[in-house]
Each structure stands twice: as C-alpha cells, then as structure tokens.
C-alpha cells in the first residue's frame with residue numbers, strides 16, 4: 001500500500017468528490033498516414049468538419065455559457081488563420097495529424113505565455129479544438145472516464161467537461177488551470193467540484209501512479225491520493241457536513257436574509273451577461289448589486305443599441321428592485337480587443353475608469369445607453385477602479401453632458417444615482433474625499449490584492465490574498481462606518497460576499513448589504529443566519 005500524497009491548490013468550485021483518478025493527459029491517438037498530400041489535406045478537412053459537427057450537436061443541448069463557448073470554438077475551427085499553417089505543412093509533405101498538432105501547439109503556446117489570466121484561460125479552449133480534430137483524424141475514439149471519476153491533469157477542455165456525465169459525481173483536479181477559465185465557470189454553475197493550481201505538499205513528488213481512490217476536497221482546495229483509513233473517514237465527515245449545509249441552504253433561498261439575532265441583511269446578485277438573469281427568480285434576491293459590463297465588450301465594441309437592450313432586459317427583469325450596473329472595467333485580467341492596451345503590469349495600469357476616461361468616444365456610448373435604459377427600472381451606475389475624486393467628477397460631468405444632449409434630441413432618459421467601487425486602497429483609506437458619490441460598493445477582490453500586494457490570479461501567493469486579513473477587514477469596517485455616519489449606502493460585491501467563511505467577518509465589520517454570485521445565494525443566506533451580530 002503506497003503512502004498518502006497530498007496536493008494543495010485553489011478551489012475553483014466548492015464541493016467534495018471521492019473516486020478513481022482519471023488521467024486527462026493520457027490521450028493516445030493512432031493516426032494512419034495517407035498515400036499523398038492531397039489525401040492528407042482531405043483527411044484534415046474531413047476531420048475539421050467532423051469536429052465542427054460534434055460541437056454543433058453539443059450546442060443543441062447546451063445552455064447560456066456553454067453554448068457561447070462552443071460557438072467560440074466553432075468560429076475558431078472555421079478560421080483560416082488557425083488552420084492555414086497546418087495545410088501549408090501538409091503541402092510540404094507532413095502528415096495531417098503532425099501538421100495540425102504543430103500548428104495548434106504554436107497557437108496554444110502564444111496563449112499560455114500571455115501575462116494576462118484571461119488569455120491563459122483561453123489556451124484550454126484551443127487545446128480542446130486541437131484534440132477534437134486529432135480525435136476525428138484517428139480511427140479510435142478517446143477513452144471515456146468511468147462514472148464518478150476525478151479528472152486529473154494539466155488542464156481540461158470545455159468539451160471534455162460538457163461530454164462528461166456528472167450525474168454520478170466526480171470532480172476536476174488540475175495542476176494548471178485558472179479559477180477564471182470557462183470550465184471553472186461551468187463547474188460552478190453546475191456544482192461540479194473543481195480545484196486548480198495543484199502542488200505537492202511536503203515531501204513527495206508528482207504522482208507517478210494514479211491508480212486507486214483519491215479524495216478531492218474542493219471546499220478547501222486539496223486532494224489526497226492513496227489516502228489512509230483515517231483520512232477517508234475525516235473526508236467523509238467533511239463531505240457529508242458540506243452536503244448537509246448545502247441542503248439546509250436550499251431552505252433559505254426563498255427567505256429574506258437575517259442573522260441569528262434578527263438583523264436584516266440585503267443580498268443581491270452579481271451578473272455579467274444579461275442572460276444570467278434567466279435562471280434567477282427575482283423573489284430570491286434584493287436586486288443586482290453588480291452587473292459587470294466588460295463581458296458585453298467582445299470582439300467588437302458594442303454599439304449603443306446593443307448595450308441599451310442588454311441593460312433594459314435586466315432592469316425589466318428586476319422590476320422595482322435596484323440594478324447596479326458598473327461602467328466597463330476593461331483591463332487588468334479582463335482585456336478587451338481594440339480597447340485595452342498591452343501593459344507590463346495591467347493590474348496597475350490603464351484599467352477601469354482610467355481607460356474609460358482615456359477613451360471618451362467609447363465611454364460616451366455606454367453612458368448614453370445607461371441614461372436611456374434608466375427609465376425602465378431602478379438603475380444605479382457605478383465606476384470601477386476610482387482612485388481619486390477627480391475621476392468621479394469627470395465621469396459624472398460626462399453623464400450630465402450626455403443627458404443634456406439626449407434631452408435636446410427629445411430622447412427619453414433619466415439620470416441614475418452615480419456611485420463608486422471602493423477597491424483601490426486610496427479610497428478605502430480616505431473615504432471622506434469621495435463623500436459626493438451617491439453610494440459605495442466595496443470590490444473586495446481588487447481591494448484585497450492591492451492591500452496585500454498579492455495578485456488575485458496567482459496561485460503562488462494565494463495564501464496572502466485573503467479578505468480576512470486584519471488589514472483588509474479594518475479598511476472594510478472603516479468605509480462601512482464612514483458610510484453610516486454620512487448616510488452613504490455601502491455594499492460589498494467582491495467574491496468574499498458569497499463565501500460562507502468570510503461572511504461572519506464582513507458582517508462583524510458592519511456590512512449589511514452583500515452582492516454574491518447567483519449560485520452562492522442560498523449558501524450565503526444560510527451563512528448569514530448563523531452569524532450573531
């Protein structure tokens with residue numbers, strides 16, 4: 001019996017799984033070379049068509065985010081810029097499988113070495129496309145993981161995730177990966193436990209033998225291979241306590257959130273794509289505390305009409321409840337082609353309001369769409385990455401100018417309350433300089449990374465990136481107390497708001513308004529009910 005081996009990483013989707021490990025990196029594909037270059041070319045064309053057909057079939061049963069990912073992959077497969085180098089290699093005598101692999105590996109390397117998390121996360125999508133076509137080129141299909149297996153490897157392809165039957169349990173354990181990847185997003189929305197950035201803890205090497213049972217604790221971000229009897233028993237206790245908490249949480253979903261001592265807490269939701277609201281019953285939340293709009297900014301910048309329709313849809317869904325839409329926070333880990341600039345240190349660069357003010361022709365389109373949408377509900381607008389009050393004043397002045405211009409043209413519009421994100425330490429330390437803002441929303445993801453000097457997407461410094469560090473909590477408490485004194489509403493919309501482990505500290509810091517990912521709504525309300533403040 002081998003010694004237990006422990007690996008520690010970051011949780012990308014909370015939950016527990018116990019089962020055999022399945023090695024994702026073992027893709028054995030046999031390709032039979034053809035007679036000549038023409039046949040090789042035809043084989044690759046057929047394989048691309050087969051892969052495209054398989055993706056199209058998956059789209060029919062996919063929803064929201066999953067369908068978007070598959071559409072992106074089909075578009076990539078149809079892009080000559082991607083396949084061109086492979087066909088050129090075939091013409092110069094290479095077999096189709098080697099030509100395709102080489103061309104795609106070069107593309108993947110470009111994504112993997114990007115210093116931006118967003119692009120690194122997209123490498124998995126391109127790897128997936130590579131393997132889909134290789135699979136279609138080969139005669140044998142890929143070995144399927146047994147039911148309930150823990151899929152273990154460098155990274156996992158979105159199609160692999162979508163093709164896996166998760167009804168019998170199972171999970172994902174990755175050596176690389178990112179909590180911002182498409183698969184992480186899918187895993188969270190479907191409740192599949194997932195851990196990324198795994199490293200061996202203590203003595204021992206990367207596991208050579210993956211046989212046997214593994215215990216995946218994706219609540220705390222760890223996995224144990226060849227566990228001892230005591231470890232299995234402890235794991236099962238934690239796993240059933242998690243399941244019990246989740247079941248119990250379901251009861252809280254439809255109730256207003258109150259602490260054990262009867263203090264009411266508002267719980268709103270964070271959304272990105274307008275279609276996110278389709279799966280949420282408005283009765284279960286107090287509105288939208290954060291609508292991130294950078295995700296509307298895809299390959300091309302969205303025009304006024306597209307934005308207006310997106311904002312209006314969410315406002316109409318929310319009815320009388322407030323919807324806080326954040327102006328575009330491009331940059332940092334959210335690059336937008338044609339808008340953001342390449343920078344050595346994008347988290348400290350031209351992102352958020354800084355970029356919007358530097359590109360007023362883009363910003364004014366969003367401002368007009370927001371002013372027009374405001375008549376359809378209870379809109380609030382906030383600016384990301386505010387560091388000095390002049391940024392707020394300039395942005396507010398642009399809102400006033402655009403309102404006058406719209407009114408002059410007879411276009412129906414309304415000025416929403418304008419607030420700021422509190423996510424740069426300069427604001428959290430001196431909130432009184434920003435008292436003219438209509439409201440504050442604490443962005444704990446960025447506030448934590450800037451206070452602790454620990455990037456939010458770097459697994460190597462994840463132990464430092466904690467909202468519960470006293471330095472961060474002291475700032476949260478100070479901003480909240482300032483808001484109380486000055487009657488400026490203060491909420492929190494970072495991921496910590498939905499984290500049951502952080503909720504007690506946030507409520508103790510004085511917060512009474514949290515905005516959380518929709519999948520965390522029930523657990524957040526249940527965690528609130530356990531707090532005595």
Ligand code: PEP
Nearest residue numbers: 423443444445446493494
């Ligand atoms: C935050 O920084 O906490 C936040 C909510 O904004 P984002 O995660 O989009 O940067």
Ligand code: MG
Nearest residue numbers: 423443445446
């Ligand atoms: Mg932020």
